[in-house]
Amino acid sequence: MSFAPLPKVFLEYLEDCNQPSARILDLGCGDGDFFTPLLPLKAQLISLDRVKPQVGTSPILVADAKHPPFRPRSMDLIVAANLFRHILFGEMKADFLENWCGLLRPGGALFLFEDEPTVFPPAARNYGQVQDFLLRLLPGERGPLLARADFEGLIGRGTVGSEWVLGLGRNDLKPDLEAIQSLLSSNGVAPGSEVSQLLRALDQDGLAYGDFWWACWRADSA
Ligand SMILES: C[S@@+](CC[C@H](N)C(=O)[O-])C[C@H]1O[C@@H](n2cnc3c(N)ncnc32)[C@H](O)[C@@H]1O
Numbered sequence: 001m002s003f004a005p006l007p008k009v010f011l012e013y014l015e016d017c018n019q020p021s022a023r024i025l026d027l028g029c030g031d032g033d034f035f036t037p038l039l040p041l042k043a044q045l046i047s048l049d050r051v052k053p054q055v056g057t058s059p060i061l062v063a064d065a066k067h068p069p070f071r072p073r074s075m076d077l078i079v080a081a082n083l084f085r086h087i088l089f090g091e092m093k094a095d096f097l098e099n100w101c102g103l104l105r106p107g108g109a110l111f112l113f114e115d116e117p118t119v120f121p122p123a124a125r126n127y128g129q130v131q132d133f134l135l136r137l138l139p140g141e142r143g144p145l146l147a148r149a150d151f152e153g154l155i156g157r158g159t160v161g162s163e164w165v166l167g168l169g170r171n172d173l174k175p176d177l178e179a180i181q182s183l184l185s186s187n188g189v190a191p192g193s194e195v196s197q198l199l200r201a202l203d204q205d206g207l208a209y210g211d212f213w214w215a216c217w218r219a220d221s222a
Helices: 008-016 084-088 096-102 122-137 148-156 177-184 194-205
Strands: 023-027 044-049 060-062 075-081 104-115 164-170 211-218
Touching (some): 008 211, 096 104, 122 177, 177 194
Parallel strands (some): 023 044, 023 075, 044 060
């Protein structure tokens, strides 16, 4: 799971669509971390990513999440967990949300989940700095952390419609500190470098995901 505890409204909705005729789409599924702890589901889970994951067991349809290749009104639940910021970046407009909303059956729901960057206990600030570092390491592949307020700005400008419910939560999961430390040191650590400062901050204050925000859009019931 990439976010825990998940908001009650999401878990209730998931329970409602936990039946064989229901279809759930996990956009930008990566290694399937979001849904793995929620399995088994009676519903059909369809996972999509632009690349096949190196680890994990998620069966994947390889496609661009901006244009998911499904019939309109064919999904009961769509989840995009830590995906939105990556595909928003560079354009700062979110027309693809209309594609996602159009895939929902009447009464269906789209949920976005994103790390919230504006809360700064030291361990969460470290997480934000690691994300900034990765962004520079992999330009074009990632987007910067996006605050809920910025998403609200998009909604306010009418870019993505206005019928959204938003919420905030604390992510209690523990990031893999050792994996991050070994990634950062994999090419050697020059004294005084950004990597060396980051490693020192991690030693001192640790690493935490901090808060996350979620946003839900519901299609009108038939
Ligand atoms: C931070 S990971 C999140 C993985 C998973 N949703 C989770 O919460 O653990 C972002 C994922 O989005 C995928 N991704 C980025 N841009 C994409 C696009 N345009 N279409 C499909 N997947 C994309 C990446 O390949 C990566 O697997």
